[in-house]
Amino acid sequence: MNEELIRTLNSIVANATPLVIASIGETVTERAGVVNLSLDGSIILSAMVGFVAALASGSPVVGVLAAMLVGGLMALIVAFGGITLRQDQVAVGFVLTLLAANLAQFLGQNYTRIPGPQILNTPLPVVEQIPVIGPVFFRQSIFVYISYVLVFGLWYWLFRTRPGLAHRAVGERPATAFARGTRVNVLRYVYTGVGGALVGLAGAAYSLNVKAGWSTPPSMAGDGWIALAIVIFGGWHPFRVVLGAYLFAGLRVLANVIQRTPDVSIPVVLLNGVPWALMIITLLLVSSGAIERLVRVLPRPAQKWTRNFLRSDPPAALGTRFEPE
Amino acid sequence: MKTRSLPLQIGLFIAPVILALALAALLVLAVGADPLAVLQTIWEGATRDSRALGQMVNFWMPLTLVSIGLIVTFTAGLWNIGVEGQMVMGAVFATWGALTLDLPQPLLVAAEIALAMLGGALWAALVGVLKTRLGVHEIFGGVALNALSNVLLIYLISGPWQPPEGGSVRGTPPFPDAAIPSFLSDTFKVSLVAVLVVVAALVAVVLALRGTRWGLELKATGKNARSALLLGVPTRRAAMSAFIVCGALAGIAGLYRVLFTFVSASLRPGVSGGIGFLGVLVVLLIAVRPVWVPFVTLIFAIVLGGSARLQIALGVDSSLAGVLQGSLVLIVLLFNGLRGRLAAREETSEVTAHE
Numbered sequence: 001m002n003e004e005l006i007r008t009l010n011s012i013v014a015n016a017t018p019l020v021i022a023s024i025g026e027t028v029t030e031r032a033g034v035v036n037l038s039l040d041g042s043i044i045l046s047a048m049v050g051f052v053a054a055l056a057s058g059s060p061v062v063g064v065l066a067a068m069l070v071g072g073l074m075a076l077i078v079a080f081g082g083i084t085l086r087q088d089q090v091a092v093g094f095v096l097t098l099l100a101a102n103l104a105q106f107l108g109q110n111y112t113r114i115p116g117p118q119i120l121n122t123p124l125p126v127v128e129q130i131p132v133i134g135p136v137f138f139r140q141s142i143f144v145y146i147s148y149v150l151v152f153g154l155w156y157w158l159f160r161t162r163p164g165l166a167h168r169a170v171g172e173r174p175a176t177a178f179a180r181g182t183r184v185n186v187l188r189y190v191y192t193g194v195g196g197a198l199v200g201l202a203g204a205a206y207s208l209n210v211k212a213g214w215s216t217p218p219s220m221a222g223d224g225w226i227a228l229a230i231v232i233f234g235g236w237h238p239f240r241v242v243l244g245a246y247l248f249a250g251l252r253v254l255a256n257v258i259q260r261t262p263d264v265s266i267p268v269v270l271l272n273g274v275p276w277a278l279m280i281i282t283l284l285l286v287s288s289g290a291i292e293r294l295v296r297v298l299p300r301p302a303q304k305w306t307r308n309f310l311r312s313d314p315p316a317a318l319g320t321r322f323e324p325e
Numbered sequence: 326m327k328t329r330s331l332p333l334q335i336g337l338f339i340a341p342v343i344l345a346l347a348l349a350a351l352l353v354l355a356v357g358a359d360p361l362a363v364l365q366t367i368w369e370g371a372t373r374d375s376r377a378l379g380q381m382v383n384f385w386m387p388l389t390l391v392s393i394g395l396i397v398t399f400t401a402g403l404w405n406i407g408v409e410g411q412m413v414m415g416a417v418f419a420t421w422g423a424l425t426l427d428l429p430q431p432l433l434v435a436a437e438i439a440l441a442m443l444g445g446a447l448w449a450a451l452v453g454v455l456k457t458r459l460g461v462h463e464i465f466g467g468v469a470l471n472a473l474s475n476v477l478l479i480y481l482i483s484g485p486w487q488p489p490e491g492g493s494v495r496g497t498p499p500f501p502d503a504a505i506p507s508f509l510s511d512t513f514k515v516s517l518v519a520v521l522v523v524v525a526a527l528v529a530v531v532l533a534l535r536g537t538r539w540g541l542e543l544k545a546t547g548k549n550a551r552s553a554l555l556l557g558v559p560t561r562r563a564a565m566s567a568f569i570v571c572g573a574l575a576g577i578a579g580l581y582r583v584l585f586t587f588v589s590a591s592l593r594p595g596v597s598g599g600i601g602f603l604g605v606l607v608v609l610l611i612a613v614r615p616v617w618v619p620f621v622t623l624i625f626a627i628v629l630g631g632s633a634r635l636q637i638a639l640g641v642d643s644s645l646a647g648v649l650q651g652s653l654v655l656i657v658l659l660f661n662g663l664r665g666r667l668a669a670r671e672e673t674s675e676v677t678a679h680e
Contacts, residue, residue: 037464077655085662090404090464091609092658098602099651105644106352225468232465267484273476276469280461287460 008253009136013144016249018043018205018220020147022227023234023241024154025198029075031158031236032191033171033317036078037093039199040224041100046070046203048108051214055116063117064204071200072193074100079192082321083185089319097224105216118212119143143205147242150198155238167191171315174322184322202227226275233282235312244282251278286312341660345653352648358641366638367631367646375513377630382515383585384600385626386523387412387578391604392618393530394574399613400534401567402547407452407467408575409601410474411445415576416583417478418444420497420592423504423583424486430503434518437504437580445576446569448474453568457561463568471601479594486592496593500583505590519581526574531615543567575601599647603629606654612661625650 022043029036036042046067054063074096081092121141128134137144157164166187169177174184203220211219226248234241255271285291295306350360371381391408398405405411419441426436448470455466481497488498506516534540545553546563554560582598584590603625611617632646 081659081662085659086665087658087662092655095606095609095651095655095658098606099648099655102644102647102651106642106648107355109356109642222472225465229465267480269476269480269483273473276472279469280455280466283461283465284459
């Protein structure tokens with residue numbers, strides 16, 4: 001296969017990775033019935049903190065841990081406001097996302113556009129030699145490898161383990177889960193925090209690898225909203241979520257390729273709108289029943305499998321409160 | 326709640342303000358500046374002379390417009406995050422009118438207002454259709470349409486509407502004089518017409534929400550859309566009308582920004598200036614009570630207008646204003662919850678009846 005194409009695919013995987021990690025994190029949270037709407041601000045703030053911590057300590061690992069801590073704390077504020085203080089999760093999350101973005105700009109004001117530590121690509125021995133797959137998937141950074149583990153790990157956790165069953169039950173039927181002895185709100189706190197820590201990891205993946213460094217306005221602004229949409233598009237299922245993230249990143253890279261092609265005269269600025277138009281279109285596909293109509297076109301044996309894969313019902317108790325009596 | 330003593334009530338009211346200020350002070354110390362100097366700079370930046378006061382009023386008015394509009398959508402239970410984009414589209418439509426129509430001043434200004442309302446309302450109607458007909462949540466529709474409106478704005482400024490002297494992304498050519506309402510004075514650059522439009526909008530919305538069937542329908546939709554529908558309230562129509570009214574008001578706010586924000590009136594990148602999102606914060610802060618709007622927006626406008634000078638005067642980033650406002654609203658939300666918990670504890674035997 002030609003070099004150019006492999007390079008493009010490699011960069012799609014690399015660029016998609018923060019989106020994958022963030023939307024997997026949000027999937028963890030939403031599967032437990034909590035909406036963490038602070039994603040965009042959380043990613044921005046944790047990216048800034050991750051970069052500065054790595055710069056100050058000289059260790060990217062410290063940066064990654066600091067970013068995860070910030071993401072986790074932000075999510076816990078949403079959990080505290082939504083669960084313990086019974087406020088609207090959407091309100092707390094939205095205020096938090098604005099606050100975090102401003103906070104990042106304010107605290108990061110002396111760290112813009114300066115060189116800092118980066119996490120470089122580390123090809124995985126042996127598997128990187130596999131033709132096509134090796135250079136595309138295994139000549140990447142540690143963040144990319146972590147994202148693979150997260151996707152398969154979350155799938156296995158949710159659908160193949162007992163605690164994973166409880167995790168889903170808390171988001172689907174909290175009253176039933178409670179009756180069976182599950183501590184609903186404790187689990188919701190835990191999964192919100194874990195999901196938030198992953199969102200923080202996504203922030204670090206930006207500022208230490210994909211878009212290394214810090215600037216205002218932050219280069220990853222808006223991606224948190226796209227990650228939230230990917231969770232919906234992905235039907236709260238890890239495999240579809242990762243597919244959605246690759247699709248988004250793929251179309252973005254494609255837009256860049258088109259932009260470089262000399263005989264296409266689309267104004268460069270309009271291409272910035274592509275991910276957002278795509279966001280609306282994908283949400284439309286999910287919600288308007290268009291997918292169902294597409295499925296009916298398929299041969300009958302393929303229908304059931306496709307329908308199961310494409311089903312996108314949100315966790316039944318998403319965004320609602322549970323009060324044990 | 327009724328049994329609580331007055332001092333405690335006042336305490337719960339003031340504590341969030343003090344906490345937010347303390348947090349901001351800590352952050353200012355963290356970046357190596359003096360909190361008192363920052364406070365003084367903000368106050369003087371907003372009030373030191375008539376020019377500064379005028380700039381502050383020119384933050385206050387559009388923020389008030391947007392907040393009134395958001396009162397309407399929040400009453401109907403809708404998260405109109407798309408308000409930023411609705412401001413931008415109002416500004417874009419009005420700019421088209423200002424740069425192409427050849428009319429005498431009063432007519433041209435009226436046409437700009439009408440176009441601004443149209444632009445904002447159309448963009449809001451898109452969010453509304455996505456929400457009510459196609460099942461796309463208004464937060465996601467709004468966020469995406471905000472971004473798309475900005476893409477369109479940058480495209481217009483850097484392409485079709487760029488000044489004849491050459492390509493820049495700084496803005497359109499300045500508006501003709503006939504497109505700009507006259508100021509009260511050369512130093513206090515506020516237009517009486519514009520202020521009257523804002524006041525009229527505020528009064529109209531407050532009255533419509535209180536005394537009309539439409540207001541009742543919005544409230545019913547916002548409280549419980551399902552039972553409202555069962556009781557015969559046309560909830561879809563209520564939601565659409567709320568979006569359209571909010572969009573039209575946001576559109577005027579966008580026009581206001583274009584006309585009175587920069588030294589010469591022209592459409593520039595970042596025309597919304599984050600005022601739409603700030604409006605969401607205002608409405609959350611006052612728990613959707615319209616009479617509070619002008620007071621809270623005044624305070625926010627002083628902070629916002631005053632902090633513009635922070636960078637020049639003290640080398641402190643002006644995003645401090647956003648931090649202060651965001652943390653205040655967050656703390657107030659958390660305090661509301663805290664108050665609810667305290668009240669629940671007082672009604673000991675009863676099971677919590679929190680809505």
